[in-house]
Amino acid sequence: MLNKLDHFFPFERFDSFFSIIYMTIDVKDGWFDYSCAGHPSPVLIRSDGTMDLLDQRGPIIGFGAEKPFGQTSIQLQAGDRVVLYTDGLLESRNAAGDYFGKPGLYDVLKNHRNEPILAMVDAVYAKIKDFRQQAAPDDDISLLAVEYNGSKQLNYTI
Numbered sequence: 812m813l814n815k816l817d818h819f820f821p822f823e824r825f826d827s828f829f830s831i832i833y834m835t836i837d838v839k840d841g842w843f844d845y846s847c848a849g850h851p852s853p854v855l856i857r858s859d860g861t862m863d864l865l866d867q868r869g870p871i872i873g874f875g876a877e878k879p880f881g882q883t884s885i886q887l888q889a890g891d892r893v894v895l896y897t898d899g900l901l902e903s904r905n906a907a908g909d910y911f912g913k914p915g916l917y918d919v920l921k922n923h924r925n926e927p928i929l930a931m932v933d934a935v936y937a938k939i940k941d942f943r944q945q946a947a948p949d950d951d952i953s954l955l956a957v958e959y960n961g962s963k964q965l966n967y968t969i
Contacts, residue, residue: 813848813880816872828873832895841887841959846880848872851898854917856924858890862917865893889961892928894920899950903939906946911939928958 812833822828830849836842845853849871855863867883870876887893896916903911916935923934932954939952 813846813869813872814876817848817874817876817880820873821875822873825873828871830871830898834893834895836887836893836957836959838959841889841891841961843885843887843893843959844882845885846882848876848880851896851901853896854894854920855885856892856894856920858888860924862921862924887959889959892924892931892956892958895955895957897951897953899948899952900935900939900954902950903943903948903952904946905942906944911942915939915942928956932956 813831832845832847832850832853834843834845845865845867847868852868853865855865867881869880901910901912901916919935919938920931923931935954
């Protein structure tokens with residue numbers, strides 16, 4: 812899919828580019844397939860609490876990838892979570908100009924990984940709001956968390 816998007820949306824034609832994560836989850840057997848074009852790497856939180864950065868990445872769509880985009884398949888187990896987010900979340904700054912960054916996000920996810928998925932997402936937003944205090948965001952802040960429960964169903968929150 813990402814190879815087709817990159818082909819049909821060249822920067823020269825549209826004077827624009829974009830980042831994207833394309834993913835599918837087969838709820839029947841738990842296979843998660845993803846590919847990433849210039850978007851921050853998703854985080855996989857395993858049911859045992861371990862966290863992995865999903866680093867199958869390619870350049871942003873529109874600049875013409877030199878080689879085809881790759882795709883990675885991962886077998887999910889009941890309770891595994893996948894967390895996707897925009898760069899605006901990582902680039903949130905406080906009044907002193909400090910960035911929230913990856914360490915800030917990973918710390919919140921780690922500290923709230925055993926809570927219900929909605930509580931984990933709410934904790935991330937609360938931490939960013941507290942970090943920024945009165946500073947307005949410079950970019951959009953989006954977060955999507957998906958939990959595979961192993962019974963042909965997904966729990967998710969945006």
